[in-house]
Amino acid sequence: MECASCHRQTSITAGTVFQDTHKPLVLWFRAMWWMTNQKPGASALGIQRAMGLGSYQTAWAWLHKLRRAMVRPGRDQLSGQVEVDEAFVGGIEPGGGRRHVGNKALVAIAAEVRGSGVGRIRMKRVRDSSASSLQPFIKSAVAPGNTVITDGLVSYVGLDSNGYRHDRRIILGSGLTADVVLPGVHRVASLLKRWLLGTHQGAVSREHLDYYLDEFTFRFNRRNSGSRGKLFYRLIQQAVLADPVPYAKLRAETGRGPQPVVGT
Numbered sequence: 001m002e003c004a005s006c007h008r009q010t011s012i013t014a015g016t017v018f019q020d021t022h023k024p025l026v027l028w029f030r031a032m033w034w035m036t037n038q039k040p041g042a043s044a045l046g047i048q049r050a051m052g053l054g055s056y057q058t059a060w061a062w063l064h065k066l067r068r069a070m071v072r073p074g075r076d077q078l079s080g081q082v083e084v085d086e087a088f089v090g091g092i093e094p095g096g097g098r099r100h101v102g103n104k105a106l107v108a109i110a111a112e113v114r115g116s117g118v119g120r121i122r123m124k125r126v127r128d129s130s131a132s133s134l135q136p137f138i139k140s141a142v143a144p145g146n147t148v149i150t151d152g153l154v155s156y157v158g159l160d161s162n163g164y165r166h167d168r169r170i171i172l173g174s175g176l177t178a179d180v181v182l183p184g185v186h187r188v189a190s191l192l193k194r195w196l197l198g199t200h201q202g203a204v205s206r207e208h209l210d211y212y213l214d215e216f217t218f219r220f221n222r223r224n225s226g227s228r229g230k231l232f233y234r235l236i237q238q239a240v241l242a243d244p245v246p247y248a249k250l251r252a253e254t255g256r257g258p259q260p261v262v263g264t
Contacts (some may be wrong), residue, residue: 017065019244023058027051031062032239036231041199041215061247067211069235069242070218077143078120081113081167083182084138084150086129087189089196089209105209107192108134110141111184113149118184120221123192123213125206131155135162151178192216207253 002009013019018028031051035042042050048059089105108126112119122141126133134155142148144163150156152170159166169181179186195216196204204212222231 015244016240017069017242017244018239020246028062029236031059032066032235033232035063035066036235037228040195041219043200057247061250064208064211064250065242065245066235066239067215068245069239070214072238073241078110078112078122078141079143079146080119081147081149082110082142083113083184084108084110084134084142084148084156085178085182085185085189086126086134087185087192089193089204105206107189107209107213108137109185109188109192110138111188113184118187121188121217123188123217125209125213129153129155131158135159138162138164149182151182188220191220 001012011019013021013025018025021028031047034047034050038046042063044056044060044063047053047063048056051059053059085108087107087109089107106126106128108124110122112121122137124137124141126137131154134153135158138148138159139162142164145165147165147167148156148159149167149169150159152168152172156166156168171178171181174181192213196212200212218235219231222234225231
């Protein structure tokens with residue numbers, strides 16, 4: 001398109017995840033439909049084969065660009081009773097203790113309690129299980145004035161002073177296991193690990209993990225949608241609002257490009 005006054009030229013895809021693409025938008029839309037309509041999601045290899053793309057790198061880059069469009073700016077925070085806990089992606093290293101991160105990734109999970117089920121969720125990779133890592137996650141995920149349910153980890157102490165009702169459930173000595181005290185977040189953690197293992201063969205780069213968490217959250221929070229087409233429509237809406245991410249930037253985040261470095 002060209003401006004009639006200043007004659008500046010621009011593309012209709014400029015400023016979106018489709019910027020500078022050399023592939024037809026119809027092919028992008030097919031990939032987005034495939035990505036949203038496969039219940040377990042889609043891997044880069046699966047997209048490459050389904051779309052007939054010439055390289056794995058193209059499929060890998062497309063999926064990462066689309067994952068960045070799965071978080072809606074200004075989305076509502078969680079409300080009501082919300083369970084919060086941490087889970088490892090990659091398991092626990094021998095001799096490291098339950099909360100030792102080591103070479104693994106620690107993910108903070110918040111899940112709304114909806115009767116015996118789970119409502120909406122939020123997830124984020126955190127540096128460690130300290131208060132400086134976990135409490136900012138809670139502030140971003142849960143609206144003040146609501147109830148946050150945690151285990152007895154000292155890092156959660158002080159939530160009351162931040163405007164939350166804190167339901168602190170100490171597991172040690174109770175005779176109960178963590179998955180009984182906090183069933184919602186442990187169910188979500190189990191589903192996350194199963195998804196990473198099944199769809200992505202248990203290998204996700206540490207640097208890109210947050211974007212996989214965004215995709216899982218996008219799918220989970222819309223799991224009861226009556227139409228899979230609504231997921232496609234929502235992704236289309238958000239893709240035109242998301243900032244462009246050049247392939248060079250994707251590669252720079254890991255320094256190696258599409259190479260898995262964190263196993264589950």
